[in-house]
Amino acid sequence: MPATKAPEAQTLSFDQLVAIYEERVRRLAYRLLGWRDEVDDVTQDVFFAAFRATPRFRGDAQLWTWLMRITINQCRTQQRKRLVRWNGLKALIVRQRHLSATASLDQTDARDEMTLQVHNAVNKLRPKDREVIVLYYLEEMDVKSMSELLGASISNVNVRLHRARERLRGPLSDLMKD
Amino acid sequence: MTNDPLKQLLRHADTAPPLAGESNLVSQVKRRAKRNDRIKSASAVAILLIGIAIAANLVLQPRVKKAPLSLEPNPAALKAEIARLNAEANRHAEIADRLMQIEVIPTPSDAADVQRDLQRQRDEAALSLIYQAETLAPVPAQRPAAVALYKKAIDLFPQTHWASLAKQRIEALQSTQENL
Numbered sequence: 073m074p075a076t077k078a079p080e081a082q083t084l085s086f087d088q089l090v091a092i093y094e095e096r097v098r099r100l101a102y103r104l105l106g107w108r109d110e111v112d113d114v115t116q117d118v119f120f121a122a123f124r125a126t127p128r129f130r131g132d133a134q135l136w137t138w139l140m141r142i143t144i145n146q147c148r149t150q151q152r153k154r155l156v157r158w159n160g161l162k163a164l165i166v167r168q169r170h171l172s173a174t175a176s177l178d179q180t181d182a183r184d185e186m187t188l189q190v191h192n193a194v195n196k197l198r199p200k201d202r203e204v205i206v207l208y209y210l211e212e213m214d215v216k217s218m219s220e221l222l223g224a225s226i227s228n229v230n231v232r233l234h235r236a237r238e239r240l241r242g243p244l245s246d247l248m249k250d
Numbered sequence: 251m252t253n254d255p256l257k258q259l260l261r262h263a264d265t266a267p268p269l270a271g272e273s274n275l276v277s278q279v280k281r282r283a284k285r286n287d288r289i290k291s292a293s294a295v296a297i298l299l300i301g302i303a304i305a306a307n308l309v310l311q312p313r314v315k316k317a318p319l320s321l322e323p324n325p326a327a328l329k330a331e332i333a334r335l336n337a338e339a340n341r342h343a344e345i346a347d348r349l350m351q352i353e354v355i356p357t358p359s360d361a362a363d364v365q366r367d368l369q370r371q372r373d374e375a376a377l378s379l380i381y382q383a384e385t386l387a388p389v390p391a392q393r394p395a396a397v398a399l400y401k402k403a404i405d406l407f408p409q410t411h412w413a414s415l416a417k418q419r420i421e422a423l424q425s426t427q428e429n430l
Contacts, residue, residue, distance in 0.1 A: 090276050102267035111267045119279045190263035209260045240256060248255040 084135075086123055093136065094119070097143055103206045104147040106195040110154075117146045140211075140221060144203060151199050186247055193243040201236035208233055376412035379403040383419065393423055 084092075094115065101114040121142050194202055203222065207213045215233070219226045241248070383399035386392035400416035407413055 086279075087276050090279075094270070094275060098267045098270065103264065107263075107265055109268060112270065115270075116275065116278055116282070119275060120282055123279050123283055186259070187263040187265065190259050194260070194263075205260070209254075209257045210264055237256060244256070244259060247259055 086119075089122065089135075090119055093139055096136070097139060100140060100143050100206075100211065101147055103210050104144065104199075104203060105150065106202065107191050110150055114143070114146050114150050117149075118142050121146065137217075137221060144222070147203075148199055189247060190244065193240050196243070197236055197239055201232055201239065204229060204232045205236045205240070372407050373410055373412065376403050376407040376410050379406075380412050380416060380419075383416070387419065387423060393427075397423060 097118050098111055098115050101118070102108075102111045105111060105114065118139065122139065194205060197205065204218060207218050207221070208215070213221070215226055215229050218224075219229045222229065224232075379399050380403055383396040383403070386396035386399065397420055400420050403416045404413045
């Protein structure tokens with residue numbers, strides 16, 4: 073994805089930007105990272121990149137698209153780091169903690185077992201496939217907007233979406249029947 | 251799309267992110283930006299200083315001036331060069347004379363040693379021929395080759411006792427041949 077450029081025009085202070093978008097950025101990053109506890113670092117990276125890009129922001133839908141693009145890039149970076157960083161072990165521990173926490177919950181509630189299965193299936197997707205699933209199903213974006221956001225053609229987005237759905241159908245087939 | 255079971259599953263499993271820490275994100279980002287700025291400034295200054303040091307080193311380094319090449323013949327310079335080469339040649343000749351003087355001339359005792367050494371080498375060569383002939387002689391088909399080797403030893407080293415041994419062996423082989 074090409075380097076992003078901040079939209080200009082109507083001014084918005086950085087404090088206002090954080091106040092308005094922090095929660096949305098956190099939620100999107102959390103979903104893109106596969107519901108993992110690395111969201112604080114990524115959120116800070118996103119707003120740091122935004123702060124660096126320009127001191128002025130535009131308070132409309134374009135700004136959110138711009139922040140989404142930064143968030144996607146930062147999540148990709150985070151996932152690459154996770155693979156090679158020395159503290160990959162730490163990430164594993166965090167993930168294990170997350171899974172065990174969910175597992176302990178699903179002893180008391182069958183719904184959480186389903187959550188765990190869905191999380192595991194989505195986490196097994198490749199990051200680019202996970203992105204389209206999150207954007208399409210959870211952020212409820214249409215394919216055209218996704219193609220603009222991801223810098224890919226519409227057919228490419230459709231292919232990714234189809235592939236991701238196919239990969240989720242296998243592990244989630246039982247749950248989908250229910 | 252609302253009836254899509256996959257969408258329902260994903261929305262059901264979509265949990266909220268953990269609550270943000272108490273520290274203020276705005277101040278964290280601004281502090282980080284300031285820290286990065288300081289690091290960048292320090293790096294720029296360090297690079298500048300290194301550059302200045304390298305440039306100063308290059309500027310202050312003494313340069314070796316080369317004498318300009320002249321295509322015009324200079325008789326005085328040529329004479330001086332010839333004189334220098336002559337002096338060098340004389341020095342070499344003198345060293346060669348000294349080496350010739352101190353070279354070791356063999357004494358009579360050394361000459362005797364050389365003779366003995368030559369005799370030893372002749373004996374070894376003759377022995378080698380006799381040895382080869384001895385290995386061939388027991389095989390009837392190889393006897394002519396053995397005889398040839400004995401004869402070679404007699405021809406090449408007639409003054410050695412190996413020559414007389416070779417003669418005895420040839421005679422023995424010939425008598426054996428006649429008996430057969």
